[in-house]
Amino acid sequence: MNGDPERARELAALKRDAARERSRRQREVAAARRDRDRESWGARREASLERQHQGTRRALRDRDVSLLDLIDRLLDGGVVIHGDITLAVADVDLLYVGLRAMVASVETLERDLGVSLSAQSPSLRADAF
Amino acid sequence: MTARSRDVRATGDKLLAGHPHLDLFGDELERLDGALRRRVNADREGLEKGLAQLVLTLVELLRQLMERQALRRIDGGSLTPDEVERLGETFMLLEQRMEELKESFGLEDEDLNLDLGPLGQLM
Amino acid sequence: MLYVYGLTDSTREPEGPGLHGAPVCAFGSQPPFAIASEHRDLPAHPDEVDLWTHERVVEGLMNGSTVLPMRFGSTVADEASLLALLEERRPEFLSLIGRVRGAVELSVRAQVTAEREPTPSITTGGGGGAGGPGTTYLLRRHDAQQRADEAVSRIHEPLARLARHSARKAGGLDPGAFKAAYLVDRERVEEFRARVDELTAEIEGARIVCTGPWPPYSFSAEGRQ
Numbered sequence: 001m002n003g004d005p006e007r008a009r010e011l012a013a014l015k016r017d018a019a020r021e022r023s024r025r026q027r028e029v030a031a032a033r034r035d036r037d038r039e040s041w042g043a044r045r046e047a048s049l050e051r052q053h054q055g056t057r058r059a060l061r062d063r064d065v066s067l068l069d070l071i072d073r074l075l076d077g078g079v080v081i082h083g084d085i086t087l088a089v090a091d092v093d094l095l096y097v098g099l100r101a102m103v104a105s106v107e108t109l110e111r112d113l114g115v116s117l118s119a120q121s122p123s124l125r126a127d128a129f
Numbered sequence: 130m131t132a133r134s135r136d137v138r139a140t141g142d143k144l145l146a147g148h149p150h151l152d153l154f155g156d157e158l159e160r161l162d163g164a165l166r167r168r169v170n171a172d173r174e175g176l177e178k179g180l181a182q183l184v185l186t187l188v189e190l191l192r193q194l195m196e197r198q199a200l201r202r203i204d205g206g207s208l209t210p211d212e213v214e215r216l217g218e219t220f221m222l223l224e225q226r227m228e229e230l231k232e233s234f235g236l237e238d239e240d241l242n243l244d245l246g247p248l249g250q251l252m
Numbered sequence: 253m254l255y256v257y258g259l260t261d262s263t264r265e266p267e268g269p270g271l272h273g274a275p276v277c278a279f280g281s282q283p284p285f286a287i288a289s290e291h292r293d294l295p296a297h298p299d300e301v302d303l304w305t306h307e308r309v310v311e312g313l314m315n316g317s318t319v320l321p322m323r324f325g326s327t328v329a330d331e332a333s334l335l336a337l338l339e340e341r342r343p344e345f346l347s348l349i350g351r352v353r354g355a356v357e358l359s360v361r362a363q364v365t366a367e368r369e370p371t372p373s374i375t376t377g378g379g380g381g382a383g384g385p386g387t388t389y390l391l392r393r394h395d396a397q398q399r400a401d402e403a404v405s406r407i408h409e410p411l412a413r414l415a416r417h418s419a420r421k422a423g424g425l426d427p428g429a430f431k432a433a434y435l436v437d438r439e440r441v442e443e444f445r446a447r448v449d450e451l452t453a454e455i456e457g458a459r460i461v462c463t464g465p466w467p468p469y470s471f472s473a474e475g476r477q
Contacts, residue, residue, distance in 0.1 A: 027229055031171035067300065068154055069359045069463045072421075073301055077346075077433075077469030078257060078323035081337055145358065146448040147461035153361045200394045210387070217386025220393075 174200040185227070194225050254334055255291055256326045257309045258467070259284040261349050262317030270309050271302055279331060280338050284320070284345040287313060288334065291327075298324070310467045318353040320345060321467040348472060355416055355435045356465035358444055362430040364403035365457040400427035407451055407460060408432060414444045419470045433470035441465060 199216050202208050207214070231237070255271055261283040268276035270289035279286045288307065306324055313319045328334045338345070407430060412418040415434035436444050441464070448462045 027225075062142055062144040062149065065149040065154065065461065066463055067303075067465070069143060069361075070303055070307060072359070073321075073357075073466055073469035074306065074324035077472060078321045079326070079348075079472045080323050081326050081328065083255070134257070143463040143466070145462045145464050146461070147452055149461050150363065150459040153363050153459055153461055196393060197397070199390060200397055203390065203394055213390055214386040215386045217390035218384070221386060221389045242272045245379070 182236060185230055185234065185236060188230075189227060192220070192227065196220050253291055253294075253327045253329055254279075254288040254331065255294065256288040256322045256328065256334070257306060258287050258313055258322050259320040259338075259345050259349065260287060260313050260317045261285070261346075261353075262313075264316045266309065267312040268309070271305050276309055276456060277336055284338060284342065284349060286334055286338055288328075294327070307467075314356075314467055318349050319467055320348055320472050321469050323469075327459055344474065348474070351417075352435060352468040352471055355437050355468065357468045357470055358415075358434045358436050358441065358462060358464035359466060360393075360407070360411060360430075360432050360434065360448065360460065360462050362404070362407050362458060362460040364400060364407070364428045364430070364455070364459075371438065397427050403428070403455065403458065404430045406455055407458065410447055410451065411444065414440055414447060417471060420468075434473050435468055436465075438465075 199208075199220070203213060255274075257270065257276065260266075260278075263278065263285065264285045266276045266278055268274075268289070269293070270276040271294070274289035274291055276287060276289045279288055303324065310319055310321045312344075324327045328337060334416060404427075408418070408420070411432075411434055417435040419433045419435075421431040421433065434444065445462065448460055452460045
């Protein structure tokens, strides 16, 4: 067992340098990819979807399409009553309900008030609300 | 229309026009394969990656919202050239930082489009 | 508990069966009537069959009357609470039923592609060193957004003209993605369908898909167009 503190410090420094080098290389790779991808966001999106579905290579059936649109309607639309929704939205999903509502309300708020919600904005004053 | 054909009508074939291209539905295919059945990511690595996914998705979401806000203000002509330049640089840096974070967590763009189960995709 | 499928203005006996084979009946003594089935309990997680069952019941009702479909999973404790609910929100429900009478919902999804981003055409005006990388970045994004918005309009506008109402959905933050619902008179469905086909052919690089006819899920609440 090597108890030499000097040696331990050396090793720690080496590890740090290696990590830094790794990060630097990763950033380079990312930058190159960014430049390449900036060509067209449409192409990038398509490439992303291709990667995503490489494992599930099956044709999109009419039935799938119908089911997706059905789900959209059944779960996002229709009359909402204040009775119990027992075919649930589990508790965990309520977190996402909140997120979704937040996103929608930020956009609506910005649009309706015509203000920027960025911290730097002069239009966001303490007395604005 | 007979009762039987009504049933068939209501069970599966609602396509009226156009072709179901993958990229119209790609983000939502998760719903078909997983949302109706609960998938629980029980392993630790999956959990950590799931957390990173959630956090980065939120950051990405906010970044895009703010960027759109900036674009609207450019439209409205309420920004000076210096402000435009500063904002643009900030967004570029943010985008760069996001790329780095995604790289280090091993996440791709498609990983950041969270499937919220019955509530659809976040983005 | 009672599982509710929709609200209608007709006393016609609804066709069943409903979820898990339960019989479906109409509740109420005046419009709007509620169509529901009774259950001891219901499993927490629905499957595809349950979704289509709900849909089949609602669509069955559409054939003879006007239906306001319920959101999936809507239940009430018992008949008394159901009747109380109908009483409490009668004006709202009747108004909504009137708004959708004689029409169906058609769903449209589209993806428009962006060409290679050209150099920005907008300048931020004279004076100062404002032409830096940040400015270029933002103006490129601005142009892309604008072109996407225009492309989407070329699809949405003509279709909205054929509909009574339209409801544009949050298509996500991808500016080229478009999702909307249209409330279309039954007699105009064919015309709408044909227009979708035309637009697909007319617009370069556009992918459009239309499904329907659906019950008016997207037009069943105040605040939605």
